[in-house]
Amino acid sequence: MKKKPLAKAVAMAVTSAAMTVGAMPNASAHVMYNTYIASSGTDGWTRVDGSGNSGAQVPWVGTTGGESPFGYVGKQAMNWAVAIHSANESHEVSQAHALSVYGANVDIDTADGAWGSWPVNESNPGFTQGWAHHTDYGLLKSHVTAVITLSPESLGPLINNFGISVFKGMDDGTAGYSRHAAWNIGYISGAYEDPAKENNPHGTNNVIYETHSDSGDITFTALAGQIYSIYLGGNVVNGQNFGPVENYQLTISASPVPIPAAAWLLGSGLIGLVSFSRKRNRISPESACH
Numbered sequence: 001m002k003k004k005p006l007a008k009a010v011a012m013a014v015t016s017a018a019m020t021v022g023a024m025p026n027a028s029a030h031v032m033y034n035t036y037i038a039s040s041g042t043d044g045w046t047r048v049d050g051s052g053n054s055g056a057q058v059p060w061v062g063t064t065g066g067e068s069p070f071g072y073v074g075k076q077a078m079n080w081a082v083a084i085h086s087a088n089e090s091h092e093v094s095q096a097h098a099l100s101v102y103g104a105n106v107d108i109d110t111a112d113g114a115w116g117s118w119p120v121n122e123s124n125p126g127f128t129q130g131w132a133h134h135t136d137y138g139l140l141k142s143h144v145t146a147v148i149t150l151s152p153e154s155l156g157p158l159i160n161n162f163g164i165s166v167f168k169g170m171d172d173g174t175a176g177y178s179r180h181a182a183w184n185i186g187y188i189s190g191a192y193e194d195p196a197k198e199n200n201p202h203g204t205n206n207v208i209y210e211t212h213s214d215s216g217d218i219t220f221t222a223l224a225g226q227i228y229s230i231y232l233g234g235n236v237v238n239g240q241n242f243g244p245v246e247n248y249q250l251t252i253s254a255s256p257v258p259i260p261a262a263a264w265l266l267g268s269g270l271i272g273l274v275s276f277s278r279k280r281n282r283i284s285p286e287s288a289c290h
Helices: 005-021 095-102 261-281 285-289
Strands: 030-034 080-084 089-093 109-111 116-118 136-142 146-154 162-168 208-213 218-222 227-237 245-255
Touching (some): 030 095, 080 089, 080 245, 136 146, 136 245, 146 227, 227 245
Antiparallel strands (some): 030 080, 089 245, 146 218
């Protein structure tokens, strides 16, 4: 049956809405971990030489043949990665998860001042800063456009608050990486947040600021096929940006992108027009004359 133009438009609108709202098939999604273990200092190095950033590639678990996730070739340390295949799933990043799923011992920890170390007097921001040394890094790639929520939780008494920064892209290895880079210098929550909005804050390339949170959970829209870099660390009063470190658990949840109310109204209106048009066409010319 050949659809009339108006009916075809409605069908397309309704189908598009259903594809966006409905949950995608729950394909195999997974978390991947770097197996580099540091005796002290920075973890997450991607080459066996550690801070020298040379030598053979450190194997990952959860990837094909132990290769780096998403073709990562950057010089920046990288601790974990998450691949998301639908807009209706949730994953855990933690040492316990790596051990239970892969039988691997991995470093998933950070310092209480790695993202920000607040002075007791927050009105004096000169001493407020984080440090790359104990910041943890992750990569996230979603195969569908979805709303992503990151929820960190400390597994000890040291860290009572986290900072998270989200960047588009990942280090491409064409610049450098400074594990001693200070960042978020002078940041004041709600008053002066520009220090957290810098691109490539740790000396990398192709890491472009997207959003941040200075109080734990963060939600953003991940575009299908786009790779995001996640920087995470403690953000507490009198925090130590060098150490000691504490393990954490990160929950990553994906949900559908809400359809704007205007789109629903447009679809409802089009359906009403089609219904009226069909009803009018069922009235024969003869009956219309009586």
